Amino acid sequence: MEAVESAVSREELQLAARNHGMPLEALRYPITPAGLHYLLIHYDIPVVDSVTWRLEVGGNVRTPLALSLDDVRARPRVSLAVTLECAGNGRALLEPRPISQPWLVEAVGNAEWTGTPLRGVLEGAGVGDRSVEVLFTGLDRGVEGDVEQDFERSLPLDEAMREEVLLAYEMNGQPLPPQHGFPLRLIVPGWYGMTHVKWLKRITVLTQPFDGYQQARSYRLRRDEEEPGEPVTRMPPRSLMVPPGIPDFLTRKRFLESGPCVLSGRAWSGGGEVVRVEVSPDGGRTWSDAGLEQPLSPFGWRGWNFEWDAQPGEHELSSRATDATGASQPLEPAWNLGGYANNAAQRISVVVR
Numbered sequence: 001m002e003a004v005e006s007a008v009s010r011e012e013l014q015l016a017a018r019n020h021g022m023p024l025e026a027l028r029y030p031i032t033p034a035g036l037h038y039l040l041i042h043y044d045i046p047v048v049d050s051v052t053w054r055l056e057v058g059g060n061v062r063t064p065l066a067l068s069l070d071d072v073r074a075r076p077r078v079s080l081a082v083t084l085e086c087a088g089n090g091r092a093l094l095e096p097r098p099i100s101q102p103w104l105v106e107a108v109g110n111a112e113w114t115g116t117p118l119r120g121v122l123e124g125a126g127v128g129d130r131s132v133e134v135l136f137t138g139l140d141r142g143v144e145g146d147v148e149q150d151f152e153r154s155l156p157l158d159e160a161m162r163e164e165v166l167l168a169y170e171m172n173g174q175p176l177p178p179q180h181g182f183p184l185r186l187i188v189p190g191w192y193g194m195t196h197v198k199w200l201k202r203i204t205v206l207t208q209p210f211d212g213y214q215q216a217r218s219y220r221l222r223r224d225e226e227e228p229g230e231p232v233t234r235m236p237p238r239s240l241m242v243p244p245g246i247p248d249f250l251t252r253k254r255f256l257e258s259g260p261c262v263l264s265g266r267a268w269s270g271g272g273e274v275v276r277v278e279v280s281p282d283g284g285r286t287w288s289d290a291g292l293e294q295p296l297s298p299f300g301w302r303g304w305n306f307e308w309d310a311q312p313g314e315h316e317l318s319s320r321a322t323d324a325t326g327a328s329q330p331l332e333p334a335w336n337l338g339g340y341a342n343n344a345a346q347r348i349s350v351v352v353r
Contacts, residue, residue: 012102021106027242027266030110030296030303031081034171037109038193039179040086040101042151043142046199050183055167059135059204062126069183072167075116080164080189081300083110083268087192087219087232090333090342098339105240105346110266110301113187115168119161122205127157133206134160136186139199147213153197154210155188164189164299167200189299190234190270192341194219221336229336234270237329238343239277239304239321241265244350254350261310263290265319266301272324277304283316284331284345290319310352320345 008016019040026036050069057065086107091098093105122134138151159165166187169176176182181198188195194214209215215231222229242264245256267274273295278287293303304319320329333344 007097008102009099012099015101019101021103022109024106024240024243027240028264031112031172032109034111034174034177034180037111037171037180038084038086038107040088040107040193041140041179042144043140045178046139047178048139048183048199053183053201055184055200056202057121057125058202060128060131060207061122061205062128063124065121065125067121069169072116072184073169075120077114078117078166079112079114079170080166080187081110081112081296082187082189083108083235083299083301084193084196085235085238085268087194087340088338089238090344091339093344094333094335094339094342096335098337100339107193108238108240110268110296111171112173113166113168114170114173115166115184115187117163118165118167118186118203119163121167121203122161125205127205128207130207131157131205133157133209135202135204135206135210136197136200137202137204138181138197139201145213145217149213150201151197151214152210152212153195153214154206154212155195157205159188159191162189192219192232192235192270194232218338219340220338221340223335223337225337232340235268236271236341236343237267237269237274237321237323237327239265239267239274239319239329240346241279241317241319241348243348244317254348256310256350256352258310258312258352261308262305263308263317263319264303264305266303267319267321268301269321269323269327271327273298274302274321275324276322276328277302278320278322279306279308280318280320280345281308281315283347284318287320310350312352315350315352317348317350318345
């Protein structure tokens with residue numbers, strides 16, 4: 001194999017070795033196996049003793065709580081299929097490329113999460129008047145933007161009180177793996193992955209908006225450092241295709257035989273149900289509707305399939321999703337400083353033999 005000069009830095013390679021995307025062939029699974037689900041860890045994976053661990057619930061509440069894992073598991077139990085996607089998914093496809101975890105399009109997964117509704121815990125603590133946000137603090141600690149910090153994110157109170165927001169202790173019917181937030185994590189259906197705080201240790205009800213690093217400086221759509229930008233919140237629509245045929249080892253270009261071929265994939269959106277998926281066999285010049293499967297839940301991805309008569313030659317395959325609000329994937333990405341929310345239509349290079 002001939003060596004080539006890489007524009008990826010050593011620091012980015014370190015991040016890429018710690019974190020991993022979901023192999024696109026795993027789109028065939030309706031529920032992503034835990035080991036194939038995408039993973040992003042900001043700092044270190046904490047080692048947690050589930051016997052002594054407690055979830056503290058405080059701030060502007062009438063009755064502060066300290067819940068053991070058994071206490072949480074004894075509460076009403078809900079299981080829900082939820083698609084999680086990293087806000088930086090697609091970052092490495094931008095030009096110029098923002099320097100961070102170099103995601104292509106694989107930073108996604110669709111797992112079944114089991115836990116108890118956050119709303120019931122907050123109601124048990126008694127949310128006080130003038131409350132505006134709920135802050136979630138994880139056990140993972142590090143330095144980012146020259147700030148030493150626990151990983152912390154907040155939600156507006158009305159979002160935190162949605163019935164489908166979970167304090168999850170199981171993934172696909174098993175206790176959370178250490179890398180996915182054992183013993184307890186937050187699941188916020190529809191929102192990008194940074195919101196789903198792992199290794200929860202504290203929930204704090206606030207009377208003022210949270211202005212910590214992960215909220216005020218990171219995960220914002222802006223074109224330069226001076227711009228405050230808009231916060232990253234819900235996932236826009238995206239469709240991904242199972243790469244057809246077989247791959248070249250290095251380039252991942254696909255090879256398949258000519259003739260009838262069924263293309264398939266998954267589509268999702270945090271803004272509403274996916275109502276349409278279109279497929280293009282010619283680099284986006286022409287589009288045709290794919291058939292849609294029933295979603296596993298209102299918050300899980302939706303399967304689709306498309307019959308293609310593969311003719312000899314080189315082709316660029318694409319798919320794009322549209323949700324119930326009318327939002328659809330663009331063909332070209334919009335650049336921003338952090339490389340967030342790039343949901344431009346996927347492109348797959350295929351050689352038909």
